Amino acid sequence: MAHIPVLLEEVIAAVPPTVQRMIDCTLGDAGHSQALLEHFPNVELLGLDADPQAVTMAEEVLKRFGKRAHVVHGNFADVLTFARNAQFAPVDFILADLGWSSTQFAERGRGFSFDAPQESLDMRFNPQEGETAADFLNCAHEIKIGDVLRRFGEEKQWREIARAMVKQREHKPFTTVQDLLDTVESVKKRTGRLHPATLVFQALRIQVNHEFERLEQFLKQAPDIVTPGGRLAVISFHSLEDRTVKEVMSSQSAIVKLMTKKPIKPSAQEIKSNPRSRSALMRTFEKI
Ligand SMILES: C[S@@+](CC[C@H](N)C(=O)[O-])C[C@H]1O[C@@H](n2cnc3c(N)ncnc32)[C@H](O)[C@@H]1O
CATH class of the missing domain: 1.10.150.170 (Putative methyltransferase TM0872, insert domain)
Known part of the structure; x- marks a missing residue:
């Protein structure tokens, strides 16, 4: 089952027009990364994922972009270290599309779904x-x-x-x-x-997966590697995640500002063609 990237048009619209470098912190099946690299032909992208299988798959998919795409296995809780080690800081845009991909859910045998009762009860991204x-x-x-x-x-x-x-x-x-x-x-x-x-x-x-601790660590580091005027977009899938995003980012209001008061939601048409998108909420922030 292929993963369909959610809020794709809205993610592209959130990228600052002068973008040169960006980080996709949650590569997954590289749906967003591919579309971003296609839409911004001069951009270089660093992609991370905690799941080694997602990384292998993304490497394959992003091969066609040559040196414009760099793929690393890692947790976004360490985004600052990864960006600095790859000499990929500062950047103009960071994307985090939280949770799991449809392929992880359906194909990796890690017990994410109650539709596969025979799978071992693992549930780790890594x-x-x-x-x-x-x-x-x-x-x-x-x-x-x-x-x-x-x-x-x-x-x-x-x-x-x-x-x-x-x-x-x-x-x-x-x-x-x-x-x-x-x-x-x-x-x-x-x-x-x-x-x-x-x-x-x-x-x-x-x-x-220590999801909230990792998300908090990521959100506290991300502004440090974004250029002034650069942006961070975070897509959450439930209210607890969204609350964490809102709270951690408002604690950094001296360095980042929220771009839209309310989270951006998928259109009725997107929900119809991709029901998994129905709970998506995107918040975008700009570095001051
Ligand atoms: C919703 S999917 C991303 C889908 C991707 N945007 C696409 O279009 O194909 C979320 C991905 O984030 C990864 N992930 C979840 N938590 C992570 C973390 N703390 N650090 C890095 N990757 C993480 C998962 O392994 C999964 O591949």
């Missing part, structure tokens, strides 16, 4: 680093699990689900997505369109 979702559920204290479900999933039944998880692992440790589904569904029944495990999946993915 399978070379940190603990898997299964490790977390098998080792963490019930209070910690409950806290993750409550804070990162805003899951109302966090207490009962955390209790059921701890009870479950005493009989059989978590290894697959099916183990997680069985436990969540023993507590929570499907009501409406949302799968009962949706918020639990979101919470576990945020936990194992």
Whole structure:
């Protein structure tokens, strides 16, 4: 399943017209990167992704741009180091399109989706680093699990689900997505369109990838490598992410200004052709 870049026209419109260098912090399938390199024929781009498979794929896709595209495996929490090591600072535009790509979700076998119950319960963007979702559920204290479900999933039944998880692992440790589904569904029944495990999946993915800490580190470093008049665009997919973007960037209002008061959302037409875009929210900031 190919990943369709979201808010593509809006991302291109957010780039300052005098752009020379830019960083795509979340290459994914390089959809945004390709379009940006095509649209701005004199631009050089540095692309990062935490997922080594995404990096290999992006390298292949961006080969046709020759020396204009530089691809690095890494976490955007270290964007300053990557930019400086590649002698790629300052830049005029930085893009971060948060979360996962459709290919990661559907093809990498990392347990991101409840539609693939046989997959191992991993959920890491970078399978070379940190603990898997299964490790977390098998080792963490019930209070910690409950806290993750409550804070990162805003899951109302966090207490009962955390209790059921701890009870479950005493009989059989978590290894697959099916183990997680069985436990969540023993507590929570499907009501409406949302799968009962949706918020639990979101919470576990945020936990194992330290998504909010990494996002905060990135947002604090990014203004340091942007030229005055240069811009940063961040696309989030849920309100917790968007809140982090808003809060961290408003704490830096002496050096960056928000370009639009309200986040930019996809058009009805984009949502129709790419339903995954429906929750996208883009905020753009300009370096003062
Ligand atoms: C929504 S996808 C990006 C899709 C891309 N814009 C495109 O058009 O193909 C998000 C990507 O960000 C990566 N990612 C998530 N957190 C990251 C982090 N902290 N550092 C670097 N990459 C990260 C994921 O591995 C995934 O490939």
